[in-house]
Amino acid sequence: MTDKDKAVFNTGRKPQNLRSGLADTLMAQIESGDLKPGQRLPTEQAIMAATGVSRTIVREALATLRAKGLITTRQGLGAFVTNDPNPRSFSIIPNDLQSIDEVLRVLELRMGIEYEAAGLAALRRTPEDIERMQDRLDALDRALEGGGYGAQEDYAFHRSILVATQNSYYSRLFDTFGDIMVPRQWARLDQMTAAERKRHAARMRREHHAIFAAIRDGEEAAARRAIRTHLSKSSARFEELRDVTNAR
Template sequence: MKDRDSAVFNTIQQMPNLRSGLADSLIAQIESGDLKPGQRLPTEQAIMEATGVSRTIVREALATLRAKGLIITRQGLGAFVSNDPKPRSFQIIPNDLESIDEVLRVLELRLGIEYEAAGLAAQRRTPEDIARMQDRLDALDRATEGGGYGAEEDFAFHRAILVATQNSYYSRLFDTFGTAMVPRQWARLDRITASERDRHVARMRREHHAIFNAIRDGNEAAARKALRNHLSKSAARFEELRDASSPH
């Protein structure tokens, strides 16, 4: 591999998340124009030799770039930068969330979006919005009471709040991310005792109902406060999981 190409990858080995580090480096090179539209990427073997990562890591990083529409693959020829990689939609795909730190960043993003949306929903909700949120909340309660994680139902409830803002950009943004905005793969609910799970489910239920009640009652301040409380407590739980799993 040419020295210039090697420089693309020279920080990967120091990064804790190898696949994300490799993908981020490639994305940065594409966005800066160092990797130009139509340009062929180095081979998998060349990337492995330059970075010291496994073939699996390389393939997962390239798959991330394909999912984002930044590269295309041609049978027998390799991977190439897309001819028109910009503009593209910002995405969060589930495979991006490889660490609890990344989950916390998603929750931070959600708080910035949903805090304001909760207040707008309290101001603007219609009877149809209230009925929709109630339906989604009931479905979430049934899913968790039945022993499930309720990720899809949780997403649907929060999306119903965004719809109630009467600003379609909120729900369209959420749809771009999909259920990755509710990253349950790191919740570790399968590793806790039955009593711990019951307490967790009860807390989540109280928090969701507090958000709904405030929006239904048109209480803008309470809606924002309840939403912040809910996502902040979720973040605190993930921080505890991260700290518990960190080597001492």
Template sequence: MKEQETTLFNTIQQTPNLRSGLVDTLIAQIESGDLAPGQRLPTEQAIMTATGVSRTVVREALASLRAKGLITTRQGLGAFVSDDPTPRSFSIIPTDLESIDDVLRILELRMGIEVEAAGLAARRRTQDDVERMASRLDALEKSIQAGGPGAEEDFGFHRAILVATQNSYYARLFDTFGSTMVPRQWVRFDTMDAAERQKHVARMQREHRAILSAIRDQDERAAQKAVRTHLTKSSARFVELRDRARTGQS
């Protein structure tokens, strides 16, 4: 049994993001069938021994798998793979975003969704859509100027673009993730002085306004380019933040 448990967990990435590494390992084992439906998972102690992670990390990983519907727990018996472990819907929960690398993966996902959506929005938008997007941008600027992170308002703007596609599945997809798709908790506004904050807000709003203008003008290519530029620059800022943090740790 110990050899099997070691084999199950020998792929975990020994990085600072241990919980996500353990979750990814367990999901891979479930999806491959190495952990079969109804099979009992190793005990917390066995997982700790096999992976070298703490009990807290193990418990957080199991809680994440329960939230995804992949495992169930039985009082006094332990954790078991769900009888139907295939996820019925894809989801991203806040605890999935433990590192800037996770944020960068989210931005890649958004790129694939939002660039195409921006083109559709430019072709199909109504005047109400344009006014809704403009209103969301005003709210975002006020939120950040007041010292808030602006996550909900930022999400509202990007969701308004999806609504303007006139294809409800786009907005419904974003609603599945919620504001997790705009992970602004990594942007530390509280560490910026007034001038730096103002510069950041102005740059972000220029990018957003370029998207809005292209959609308002029904310029499909310009809308797609503006969204791609915005998300690409966002990725670059997060890469810079990550590299700066790593330099500070070294």
């Protein structure tokens, strides 16, 4: 490994999720042009020596880059940056959400998208949109009342807001991600007491009903506030989970 290769890994932090941390470091180097199209990546052994991670972690990180189309492997030669590593499309895959920090980043992205979408939906919603949102909200209520996660119902409700913008790019963007935008694997409902789950369900229902009411009533500013409040509280909960996890 050359000194330049070592510098690639010296810039990386030591995050809790080593696979995603290594993949993020390599992706950043590719996107910045420090690792150029066609350039050969250091060997697995060299990466292990530079980072101190296991061979399994290295291979998982490289698999993530391959899945994103950033690198390709050649039998007997190793891994190379693709000739055109700039992605033509964007997606979030399940492997991207292996830590709470990554979930928080997705929530930040959702905040930017849905804040604007909620305002547009309040201005542009049709009677059909209101009926659709009400139907999705009722399904979410039933799921939460039954003690479930309600991830698919939650996703469907939020998607109905994007549809109500009358701008198909919003809903098409969500369709790219699917219900992974509601990362139920980190909800940890199974670790809550019955009382905690009841409070959680009540909060979820209250926040979603506030979003719906504002959009239904055509209140643009209120719709934006309601969606921001909802996603901000979700972020706060995940931050608490992260702090508890880190303290163990």
